[in-house]
Amino acid sequence: MSTVTHTPGGPAGPHHAPPPGRTPAERAAVGGGRAGARFFNGFSHLFLAVWAIMVIYPLLWVVMSALKTDSEVIRRPLSLIPEQLQWGNFARAWTEGRIGDFFLNTVLVLTGSVFLTMLLGSMAAYVLARYEFRGNRLIYYMFLSGLTLPIYLAAVPLFKGVHNTGVVLPFLGPNKHLMLILVYVAWSLAFTVFFMHSFFRTLPTAIAEAGMVDGASHSRLFFNVMLPMAKPGLISIGIFNVLGQWNQWYLPTLLMQSVAGEPKNQVISQGLIELSVNQGYRSDWSGLFAGVTMAMLPVLIVYIVFQRQVQSGLTAGVSK
């Protein structure tokens, strides 16, 4: 995946004639030619480098601003190198900015919701992909429709439901984390079912049939044979869900408005919004940057570690 060539793999077969010689004019016409190629190669590098800077520079700049003093952020906002590294900003954001609490809340919610999403999503996808029964298509399209429906439409009823929790979840009481988990799971199911459905379809049927002949029960077959075989797909969809739910902002903003006196339960994206919106009244710029840096680090790490799975997962989900 790392080096990309479009060159033929093996040596040309004996039946292949050597490339016909071209006159310089012909070479120029097809964009080839030594000088042309070198120029194009140089141009590619230049353009890619410029775009890379446009992507990296703002990130780097946020991280570096997190290491400045407050006055330096205001005095020399554009500089990339802090006069003196202020590691204390991170500690301050963690405790005073309550990034620590936000982190804990997010990790708590995410652990539950991603695990549940993957489990329930692949269960539904497996049954829908592998079993024929009445209503199969209907249920599948019901899940698919969730990909197109705008979440804002559900906003009003969800909001209302949450504010009389009794209506939504009589048995959960006021545990907003649990409720957010379930809402996340429900909203992530559409894509998860869609993705895993296409994945289970690509798995060979022979093994499942062999398992059936051996007398394994349906659910045993799923957990012991099919789920392990679907591991590459599961990893991809798991990462997508982690990234998506970590960055989810609308749902928690809508559902987790803390009422005075209640314990604070915001997740990280919400907490940062509050920090940045309140920036008008406070002036802890470096603290804000430190918070932003900490919020983006886990996702970047997850992506860098799993980028191969993300990239192969992308194509598996789209082209099949």
Place this chain on the structure above:
Amino acid sequence: MRHGVARFVTGFLALPVGLYVFYVVWPFLQAAGYSLTDWGGYSDRQQFVGLDNYIRLFSDELIRKAFWHNVFFLITVPLFTIALALFLAFLLNVGGREDKAGVRGVFGSGFYKVIFFFPQVLSLVVIAVMWQQIYRADSQGLINGVLMKIGLVSEEDPITFVYDPEPFLGVPAVLWWLLLIAVWSGAGFYMVLFSAAMQSIPKDVYEAAILDGAGRFHTFFRITLPLLRDTVSVAWVYLGFIALDMYALVFVMTPSQGGPNHASEIFASVLNFTAFQKGQFGYACAMGVALAIFTILLAALQLRITRRERIEY
């Protein structure tokens, strides 16, 4: 035996379907129901008003404005993102040296692929905080600061970015600045997507073309691009949804969430404003239903237009 299958299917579907119906389908149906009432949202008083809310939609000045802004994003977000992503993927895959064996990818393409994807994994909030600083309308802003240092922008007359409602090419400038953020954050994802699709094209197709004397541009436009058709059309549909969902950017980036002076208002921002600020839940729900119908029609249309016979290889 058959009985066992039914029990298994029911057992496996019960929880996911239940949760989905409860938190996704049911709220939608409720919203559709509310859209036929004059419910304000903060009291229990609601009266059935039939299609009044929908009729009102068509004469609402703000909605009309928001609708055209949606259309703007619907066209520009996929267009610019796909064009840029294709170009980046093209450079990554055929930008390298041309040797006897053909054209190869540019040196370091693996590294670029990781870097370009970064914005995609950043949360909206991080993007917002970053771009607020980039777009600051004084010498402290990243763009203004740099341009002032070079002398391209004067201190008295900085670029005002998302605070600029003046039309540029017939559309409020603020929309173009939001578009830039959307393209910036999305291009990497689609670049990776197109790259992967390009690599799945069998090598002998290229081999034949190169033996016939085709150069890299020729190969790209005559072979790569036509074979990428499926992937591009999928990308177009995805980006269509993203374009309809520009609300998050509008919310965090623009003054008074849709400003200045309603210049960046889109469907979803009007919906939220109507529901939660003006307290007209019934009317807001009608907007939501209209948006949903619009989205579904559009998705169906897009799929129909872009669907063609698959090229098998």
